[in-house]
Amino acid sequence: MSDNRTGTAGGRAATLSDVAKIAGVSLATASKAINGRGEVAAATRQRVLEAAKKISFTPNELARSLINGRTGTVGLLTSDLEGRFVIPILMGAEDAFGAGQVNVFLCDARGDAIREQHHLNALLTRRVDGIIVVGRSTDPRPSLGHNIPVPVVYAYAPSEDPTDVSITPDNRAGGRLAVEHLVACGRSKIAMITGEAAYAAAQDRAAGVMDALGDAGLELVGRPMFSEWSEHWGRDASAMLFRQFPDIDGIVAGSDQIARGVLDTMRDLGREVPHDVAVVSFDNWEILATNSRPELTSIDANLQQLGRMAATRIFDAIDGTAATPGVENLPGRLVIRGSTIARR
Amino acid sequence: MSDNRTGTAGGRAATLSDVAKIAGVSLATASKAINGRGEVAAATRQRVLEAAKKISFTPNELARSLINGRTGTVGLLTSDLEGRFVIPILMGAEDAFGAGQVNVFLCDARGDAIREQHHLNALLTRRVDGIIVVGRSTDPRPSLGHNIPVPVVYAYAPSEDPTDVSITPDNRAGGRLAVEHLVACGRSKIAMITGEAAYAAAQDRAAGVMDALGDAGLELVGRPMFSEWSEHWGRDASAMLFRQFPDIDGIVAGSDQIARGVLDTMRDLGREVPHDVAVVSFDNWEILATNSRPELTSIDANLQQLGRMAATRIFDAIDGTAATPGVENLPGRLVIRGSTIARR
DNA sequence: CTGTTAGCGCTTTCAC
DNA sequence: GTGAAAGCGCTAACAG
Numbered sequence: 280m281s282d283n284r285t286g287t288a289g290g291r292a293a294t295l296s297d298v299a300k301i302a303g304v305s306l307a308t309a310s311k312a313i314n315g316r317g318e319v320a321a322a323t324r325q326r327v328l329e330a331a332k333k334i335s336f337t338p339n340e341l342a343r344s345l346i347n348g349r350t351g352t353v354g355l356l357t358s359d360l361e362g363r364f365v366i367p368i369l370m371g372a373e374d375a376f377g378a379g380q381v382n383v384f385l386c387d388a389r390g391d392a393i394r395e396q397h398h399l400n401a402l403l404t405r406r407v408d409g410i411i412v413v414g415r416s417t418d419p420r421p422s423l424g425h426n427i428p429v430p431v432v433y434a435y436a437p438s439e440d441p442t443d444v445s446i447t448p449d450n451r452a453g454g455r456l457a458v459e460h461l462v463a464c465g466r467s468k469i470a471m472i473t474g475e476a477a478y479a480a481a482q483d484r485a486a487g488v489m490d491a492l493g494d495a496g497l498e499l500v501g502r503p504m505f506s507e508w509s510e511h512w513g514r515d516a517s518a519m520l521f522r523q524f525p526d527i528d529g530i531v532a533g534s535d536q537i538a539r540g541v542l543d544t545m546r547d548l549g550r551e552v553p554h555d556v557a558v559v560s561f562d563n564w565e566i567l568a569t570n571s572r573p574e575l576t577s578i579d580a581n582l583q584q585l586g587r588m589a590a591t592r593i594f595d596a597i598d599g600t601a602a603t604p605g606v607e608n609l610p611g612r613l614v615i616r617g618s619t620i621a622r623r
Numbered sequence: 624m625s626d627n628r629t630g631t632a633g634g635r636a637a638t639l640s641d642v643a644k645i646a647g648v649s650l651a652t653a654s655k656a657i658n659g660r661g662e663v664a665a666a667t668r669q670r671v672l673e674a675a676k677k678i679s680f681t682p683n684e685l686a687r688s689l690i691n692g693r694t695g696t697v698g699l700l701t702s703d704l705e706g707r708f709v710i711p712i713l714m715g716a717e718d719a720f721g722a723g724q725v726n727v728f729l730c731d732a733r734g735d736a737i738r739e740q741h742h743l744n745a746l747l748t749r750r751v752d753g754i755i756v757v758g759r760s761t762d763p764r765p766s767l768g769h770n771i772p773v774p775v776v777y778a779y780a781p782s783e784d785p786t787d788v789s790i791t792p793d794n795r796a797g798g799r800l801a802v803e804h805l806v807a808c809g810r811s812k813i814a815m816i817t818g819e820a821a822y823a824a825a826q827d828r829a830a831g832v833m834d835a836l837g838d839a840g841l842e843l844v845g846r847p848m849f850s851e852w853s854e855h856w857g858r859d860a861s862a863m864l865f866r867q868f869p870d871i872d873g874i875v876a877g878s879d880q881i882a883r884g885v886l887d888t889m890r891d892l893g894r895e896v897p898h899d900v901a902v903v904s905f906d907n908w909e910i911l912a913t914n915s916r917p918e919l920t921s922i923d924a925n926l927q928q929l930g931r932m933a934a935t936r937i938f939d940a941i942d943g944t945a946a947t948p949g950v951e952n953l954p955g956r957l958v959i960r961g962s963t964i965a966r967r
Numbered sequence: 968c969t970g971t972t973a974g975c976g977c978t979t980t981c982a983c
Numbered sequence: 984g985t986g987a988a989a990g991c992g993c994t995a996a997c998a999g
Contacts (some may be wrong), residue, residue: 302993343994346992346994519993
């Protein structure tokens with residue numbers, strides 16, 4: 280049953296010339312037959328394919344890559360330890376490339392510049408066709424520079440260098456979306472509880488909230504409350520807020536985690552969500568958003584699409600279609616659940 | 624400033640023969656100098672290195688791999704969509720290999736056997752040195768078979784085939800750990816709320832709980848409650864449970880999510896945690912465990928170590944040290960927080 | 968239609 | 984010490 284030189288462990292892997300020998304043709308013909316290229320007689324092709332199957336020949340992509348200068352691999356360089364952003368982006372990229380067409384090297388730099396450099400070198404040495412850099416916040420990050428021989432796209436965290444290609448969520452538009460939805464739900468006393476003021480995401484979302492409130496002829500109740508991106512802060516801030524402004528009827532939470540905290544406090548305070556207070560948040564992290572009471576209306580950043588777009592940019596750049604440099608802002612989408620509109 | 628053939632985009636990448644030409648030496652000498660091999664005169668080596676730097680030469684790993692038969696890459700084949708398990712495992716593997724030494728292809732099969740096969744082929748074609756298969760539950764999964772020319776290790780989900788090498792969390796030991804801790808905290812009326820009975824994780828943890836209760840001369844209050852792995856179920860089940868057995872003083876939750884639900888209900892019922900009821904759960908998913916009131920005592924599966932071990936097994940296999948086939952159970956560790964011992 | 972030949976970029980004997 | 988030459992596995996002209 281077992282051939283003397285199958286592809287199985289132990290013996291060296293079958294090569295194209297093994298196939299050619301067995302099929303009784305030349306190397307070139309075997310190559311053409313296997314790749315469906317050139318004009319090969321049907322019978323010959325058949326013979327070659329059979330030989331290949333017999334010794335379970337697997338073409339060596341390394342050798343191919345060496346010739347055509349393309350490896351069909353892409354590096355994903357990330358500092359997103361939790362994998363919360365990077366996984367959807369990776370999936371989007373795989374989708375865009377086509378499963379199995381392109382493979383992705385995932386490198387976790389753990390927020391360490393030296394480790395990042397190591398990984399970058401390794402990727403270049405492996406001759407990846409392109410690199411997607413995924414940051415862990417939407418704050419601009421240092422550019423890898425322009426000495427990189429392959430296209431680079433920055434996803435989630437844009438590059439500080441405006442001549443790089445970056446794609447990042449449009450948090451300002453997201454902020455607008457949140458408020459417009461609350462207003463559409465008949466709310467007019469709206470407050471905002473969000474994460475650390477140092478984060479661009481916090482600032483951008485707040486700016487969008489302000490924009491939309493202005494457009495609706497409303498004013499924010501109190502000031503945007505910036506602190507931790509945590510449930511604890513959501514609980515504490517909302518307690519504080521309602522002590523001062525008992526008539527609030529809508530809250531924009533800077534993240535699903537914060538919103539979870541807000542819901543807790545509403546419960547403690549005997550305020551019913553969404554009847555008394557409607558809550559909308561950001562991230563649409565399903566594990567948090569769909570397990571609360573009620574479930575959270577949240578703004579999804581469309582990360583999978585972000586990944587697809589990043590992959591497409593890489594592709595275009597490889598094909599010579601230079602992508603327009605600069606930061607592209609990808610709008611999010613509102614996912615409506617029970618925290619703004621009661622289920623029946 | 625810019626050289627005519629730097630490694631920058633546009634011109635073709637610098638090759639070793641470019642370096643050799645500039646340094647005025649032969650290809651062979653340049654190779655030796657760059658790799659610190661053979662006896663090369665110090666002055667010559669210096670000259671070569673300078674030439675390399677000048678044109679920013681990056682060795683082509685493909686060519687090297689083609690020669691020595693090793694690529695320094697490993698495939699991580701997963702069906703864990705959320706990345707909750709796979710990311711720590713990936714990090715552990717990177718640690719074991721050494722950052723930048725080995726790169727990891729992350730392939731998401733999305734629970735689809737066909738996609739998995741595609742990815743597997745792609746990995747083999749790329750000549751990875753080994754494959755780590757990461758399942759999304761601890762239930763045994765189908766083997767990839769033994770026709771694979773590189774070592775394969777199954778992590779998290781073991782292979783159904785006992786002649787494969789698998790590493791999986793020891794959930795039974797985890798169940799013991801949970802009960803032993805509750806008992807140490809002085810609890811004796813212990814109940815269990817967990818996820819779907821069809822999951823090995825649910826069964827194994829329950830078995831461990833029973834073991835430890837027996838050892839302590841105790842009996843479980845009621846029967847283990849199996850259903851969804853969700854906060855909702857945690858809330859509902861605990862409400863039901865306390866209606867029937869009001870004197871429960873300890874609960875083992877099958878996951879942090881379930882525990883979160885339990886905490887919610889305790890709050891609604893006016894039971895204080897941990898004073899009236901102590902709660903211990905599984906997964907130690909920090910985002911859930913550290914944001915609840917009180918924070919959750921939880922059993923961490925040591926996934927990062929799991930990844931390290933998987934990587935080590937791969938290494939050993941590559942080096943010819945065949946790993947012992949079979950399933951290895953990795954014990955978890957108890958992380959104590961406020962849900963079992965009150966903070967002061 | 969098929970085979971011969973020349974590489975892709977690099978390492979590695981083995982002479983000099 | 985250094986270099987010439989062979990070859991990793993494959994593709995791409997070009998002849999036959």
